[in-house]
Amino acid sequence: MSKPxxxxxxxxxxxxxxxxxxxxxxxxxxxxxFFFPKQWSFCANSACDGTExxxxxxxxxxxxxxxxxxxxxxxAPYPAREPFEPYAVAAVELADEKMVVLGQxxxxxDIGALALGAEMQLVVEPLYETxxxxxxxxxxxxxxx
Amino acid sequence: xxxxxxxGAGMHPWGKWGRSFVxxxxxxxxxxxxxxxxxxxxxxxxxxxxxxxNGYPGYVSGATFAQALGWRGIxxxxxxxxxxxxxxxxxxxxxxxxxxQADVAIVVGADTAPQGFFGPLPGDxxxxxxxxxxxxxxxxxxxxxGLYARRRMELYGATAxxxxxxKVKNSRHGLHNANARYxxxxxxxxxxxxxxxxxxxxxxxxxxxxxxxxxxxxxxxEFAARHxxxxxxxxxxxxxxxxxxxxxxxxxxxxIATDSAVGAALPERSFRDSIAHAAYEEAGIGPDDxxxxxxxxxxxxxxxDWYENIGLCAPGEAESLLHxxxxxxxxxxxxxxxxGLACFxxxxxxxxxAQVCELVTQLRGxxxxxxxxxxxxxxxxxxxxxxxxxxxxxxx
Ligand SMILES: [Zn+2]
Numbered sequence: 001m002s003k004p005x006x007x008x009x010x011x012x013x014x015x016x017x018x019x020x021x022x023x024x025x026x027x028x029x030x031x032x033x034f035f036f037p038k039q040w041s042f043c044a045n046s047a048c049d050g051t052e053x054x055x056x057x058x059x060x061x062x063x064x065x066x067x068x069x070x071x072x073x074x075x076a077p078y079p080a081r082e083p084f085e086p087y088a089v090a091a092v093e094l095a096d097e098k099m100v101v102l103g104q105x106x107x108x109x110d111i112g113a114l115a116l117g118a119e120m121q122l123v124v125e126p127l128y129e130t131x132x133x134x135x136x137x138x139x140x141x142x143x144x145x
Numbered sequence: 146x147x148x149x150x151x152x153g154a155g156m157h158p159w160g161k162w163g164r165s166f167v168x169x170x171x172x173x174x175x176x177x178x179x180x181x182x183x184x185x186x187x188x189x190x191x192x193x194x195x196x197x198x199n200g201y202p203g204y205v206s207g208a209t210f211a212q213a214l215g216w217r218g219i220x221x222x223x224x225x226x227x228x229x230x231x232x233x234x235x236x237x238x239x240x241x242x243x244x245x246q247a248d249v250a251i252v253v254g255a256d257t258a259p260q261g262f263f264g265p266l267p268g269d270x271x272x273x274x275x276x277x278x279x280x281x282x283x284x285x286x287x288x289x290x291g292l293y294a295r296r297r298m299e300l301y302g303a304t305a306x307x308x309x310x311x312k313v314k315n316s317r318h319g320l321h322n323a324n325a326r327y328x329x330x331x332x333x334x335x336x337x338x339x340x341x342x343x344x345x346x347x348x349x350x351x352x353x354x355x356x357x358x359x360x361x362x363x364x365x366x367e368f369a370a371r372h373x374x375x376x377x378x379x380x381x382x383x384x385x386x387x388x389x390x391x392x393x394x395x396x397x398x399x400x401i402a403t404d405s406a407v408g409a410a411l412p413e414r415s416f417r418d419s420i421a422h423a424a425y426e427e428a429g430i431g432p433d434d435x436x437x438x439x440x441x442x443x444x445x446x447x448x449x450d451w452y453e454n455i456g457l458c459a460p461g462e463a464e465s466l467l468h469x470x471x472x473x474x475x476x477x478x479x480x481x482x483x484x485g486l487a488c489f490x491x492x493x494x495x496x497x498x499a500q501v502c503e504l505v506t507q508l509r510g511x512x513x514x515x516x517x518x519x520x521x522x523x524x525x526x527x528x529x530x531x532x533x534x535x536x537x538x539x540x541x
Contacts, residue, residue: 033408068345075261098407
């Protein structure tokens with residue numbers, strides 16, 4: 001039997017069909033501003049007194065703001081695989097939310113072919129495995145249209 | 146408010162010395178006092194920058210240094226603002242003097258740094274963005290530096306050769322600085338052979354983590370005039386410790402996402418631009434008045450970003466400014482005459498204070514082979530994790 005897939009942290013994203021999912025954020029009904037992750041129960045806009053945030057899904061597409069490729073294993077608490085595999089990180093701008101969200105780049109992406117402004121799609125991939133579970137994380141993948 | 150004057154500057158050399166940060170801080174404090182011609186017994190207030198990786202003494206650094214120098218009953222403060230801690234400590238000490246609660250104060254920052262990447266504090270803390278970015282994304286500090294550098298390349302056509310030129314410049318500046326950890330001239334070929342850490346940045350593009358300490362003795366103008374030849378006085382014309390304005394739409398460490406620009410007007414200036422702007426406003430000067438600047442070159446590419454943030458040139462023109470020689474010693478506005486973080490490595494709570502120490506040395510004309518000719522005005526700029534701005538302007 002295959003291991004269940006479980007998000008690496010609770011409340012930041014949801015996996016739907018295997019490999020697809022959505023980021024989970026907060027939206028202030030008063031000013032319309034978005035927050036990711038939803039750290040607090042209230043709005044942090046200095047010009048807004050909103051005291052509640054709605055739970056919302058964020059856009060699963062955006063444009064590439066920047067990217068980098070990490071060639072060395074980071075320190076704990078990063079669950080680095082053995083042997084260490086380099087991984088790229090992308091910053092993606094969500095048009096509707098007007099915010100930039102970081103994520104690792106999907107495995108197998110040709111980093112050399114990335115360019116600012118590229119259309120990116122949210123995916124869900126394994127980050128690491130325990131004896132019982134596959135711990136998943138959201139990543140950014142080049143959109144295929 | 147009356148002027149606040151720097152009477153003494155002192156440092157413990159940067160390196161990996163394997164001793165307690167308290168020892169380095171005490172050495173720097175005594176050096177600053179000797180430079181000021183004062184004794185510990187003259188000091189009425191101590192402000193210190195905290196260190197997060199040396200246990201409880203690091204969280205109460207004001208008391209730690211007061212105890213190490215010998216308890217004397219004076220009030221202290223301990224500030225943490227990540228890389229901006231030193232500027233916040235300077236601000237605390239300056240406020241005491243401006244308010245008339247003290248005539249003379251000492252500011253101390255010291256660190257004993259771990260090897261390799263900075264990680265978050267231990268323990269599982271999903272509520273802490275600094276823990277989250279490491280655990281969920283593997284987003285180290287160099288990851289962010291890589292993102293900024295790549296964006297510079299894509300927006301402005303910057304190249305790895307441009308970044309290397311920053312390293313070559315700073316490595317030459319630091320050759321004659323006895324407090325620098327790395328005193329070695331780099332060539333472009335050596336840099337090109339350095340391993341890539343966070344593409345497009347190589348190991349030598351990214352600053353190391355160091356042990357080190359810096360201290361300043363500051364005083365009211367009246368006290369200063371009584372205790373030191375005014376020819377050596379350097380005036381603190383501004384201290385900026387601003388935070389961002391919502392919505393901050395530029396991705397800052399350690400955030401996983403920026404603020405959303407929905408439902409809020411964009412601020413007049415980006416956070417980084419606003420740090421220097423606040424300092425210029427207080428000092429009543431502009432970028433054209435600067436003789437030199439110490440900018441926080443966590444990476445070579447970031448130094449170029451700062452040229453634009455402090456108004457030395459328009460966005461996208463930093464590479465041209467660099468290659469014109471303007472920011473090299475002997476040029477119009479030398480940047481990082483100390484050698485910068487490239488030659489020091491980062492000793493977090495000491496670094497913003499060390500930047501000011503360098504400018505004091507320059508403005509006094511005591512910088513020897515790295516002297517900026519006729520320096521009269523200098524600016525430091527720096528940014529601490531979690532939204533801390535840091536900029537100090539000093540003048541003759
Ligand atoms: Zn709101």
